[in-house]
Amino acid sequence: MNNCRVLLKPKKEESLRRFHPWVFSGAINKIAGNPEEGELVDVYSAAGDFLAVGHYQIGSIAVRVLSFTPIEIDASFWQERIRVAYQLRRSLKLAGVENNNTYRLIHGEGDSLPGLIIDVYANTAVIQAHSVGMHLARKQIADALHAEIIEINNIYYKSDATLPFKANLENEDGYLYDGKEIETAIENGLLFHVDWVKGQKTGFFVDQRENRSLLEFYSTGRSVLNMFCYTGGFSFYAMRGGANLVHSVDSSAKAISLTKQNVELNFPGDERHEAFADDAFKYLDKMGDNYDLIILDPPAFAKHKNVLRNALQGYRKLNAIAFEKIKPGGILFTFSCSQVVSKENFRLAVFSAAAQSGRNVRILHQLTQPADHPVNIYHPEGEYLKGLVLFVE
Numbered sequence: 122m123n124n125c126r127v128l129l130k131p132k133k134e135e136s137l138r139r140f141h142p143w144v145f146s147g148a149i150n151k152i153a154g155n156p157e158e159g160e161l162v163d164v165y166s167a168a169g170d171f172l173a174v175g176h177y178q179i180g181s182i183a184v185r186v187l188s189f190t191p192i193e194i195d196a197s198f199w200q201e202r203i204r205v206a207y208q209l210r211r212s213l214k215l216a217g218v219e220n221n222n223t224y225r226l227i228h229g230e231g232d233s234l235p236g237l238i239i240d241v242y243a244n245t246a247v248i249q250a251h252s253v254g255m256h257l258a259r260k261q262i263a264d265a266l267h268a269e270i271i272e273i274n275n276i277y278y279k280s281d282a283t284l285p286f287k288a289n290l291e292n293e294d295g296y297l298y299d300g301k302e303i304e305t306a307i308e309n310g311l312l313f314h315v316d317w318v319k320g321q322k323t324g325f326f327v328d329q330r331e332n333r334s335l336l337e338f339y340s341t342g343r344s345v346l347n348m349f350c351y352t353g354g355f356s357f358y359a360m361r362g363g364a365n366l367v368h369s370v371d372s373s374a375k376a377i378s379l380t381k382q383n384v385e386l387n388f389p390g391d392e393r394h395e396a397f398a399d400d401a402f403k404y405l406d407k408m409g410d411n412y413d414l415i416i417l418d419p420p421a422f423a424k425h426k427n428v429l430r431n432a433l434q435g436y437r438k439l440n441a442i443a444f445e446k447i448k449p450g451g452i453l454f455t456f457s458c459s460q461v462v463s464k465e466n467f468r469l470a471v472f473s474a475a476a477q478s479g480r481n482v483r484i485l486h487q488l489t490q491p492a493d494h495p496v497n498i499y500h501p502e503g504e505y506l507k508g509l510v511l512f513v514e
């Protein structure tokens with residue numbers, strides 16, 4: 122069906138037969154047709170059986186699979202995938218409800234669209250491509266979004282920071298539909314300004330919704346430190362949950378200004394909240410010991426396997442200071458969003474930090490990403506967010 126064909130070496134079709142959506146370059150015997158990066162290719166076994174159709178890539182992942190059946194990747198393909206994903210978010214009561222309009226619509230492999238992320242904030246969708254194939258398909262994807270989801274009338278494409286650097290593409294970030302700059306979105310009844318143009322990622326961290334709700338439950342009467350606060354997500358839940366005071370800290374001055382704006386949106390004039398632009402380690406070193414609820418949600422410490430050791434050291438050091446300083450009876454919410462750090466490794470780093478402090482620590486909850494960031498059962502690598510809620514005596 123497609124001009125170019127990827128032929129695998131003998132016995133290298135096993136993972137595709139088990140629906141794993143990547144073809145590694147080492148599995149390839151021959152590529153017929155000289156595909157450009159991002160082009161659609163058909164994948165065949167050594168015996169000549171059709172296995173998959175996907176986007177060709179240069180690098181260790183050579184093909185990202187879009188379908189295991191020989192179908193046309195056309196407008197109706199994109200519409201169908203988006204329709205299925207949207208129906209799931211509606212059934213999760215994240216879309217089409219009054220108290221929430223912030224959700225991840227497409228989570229890459231988890232929604233059978235490897236290399237594509239789409240986050241929705243009220244009437245705006247932000248598309249983020251992680252592969253050249255998705256970059257080339259961006260207009261078709263935007264058309265499908267527009268056709269399938271009536272409430273979406275503003276579509277922004279933001280991929281400059283996520284496309285493979287070696288592909289050397291022009292920066293194409295910009296509006297594919299309309300051009301409204303900022304949206305006020307709702308998450309579990311709380312309001313947030315989302316600035317996808319200047320903000321980090323797609324503008325907001327959609328993946329902490331459920332963990333923020335759990336924090337709300339624990340925050341009554343507590344003194345809360347929200348470290349790595351970004352736009353302040355956890356802080357507003359803590360305030361709504363009845364915290365005595367909430368301190369939000371981030372090294373980015375822009376993040377602190379967004380946090381302050383969001384406090385004003387939800388709790389105008391509320392003096393329980395203060396925000397500080399500071400480095401995490403500096404702040405933790407100099408702070409006192411009067412917090413009894415601490416959130417540590419740092420950026421990914423490891424983006425590649427070869428820096429895993431350093432990353433684990435980083436998690437250990439960070440958590441060690443929190444264990445040392447948190448008040449007796451305190452609750453620690455600690456996270457890692459590094460995909461290459463496994464649940465076991467993260468737990469081990471936190472365990473070492475706890476042991477170092479000598480405190481009695483109990484695991485109350487083990488957290489992960491919410492259902493709008495689904496993990497494709499055939500692609501366990503998709504599980505990236507790990508969190509622990511700990512009771513520190």
Ligand code: SAH
Binds near residue numbers: 354401402
């Ligand atoms: N908890 C946030 C998301 C955190 S993202 C939420 O719920 O939305 C990680 C944040 O860490 C970013 O905002 C980044 O600016 C901040 N950051 C990175 N390095 C830091 C450092 N050394 N000290 C403090 N903040 C840092």
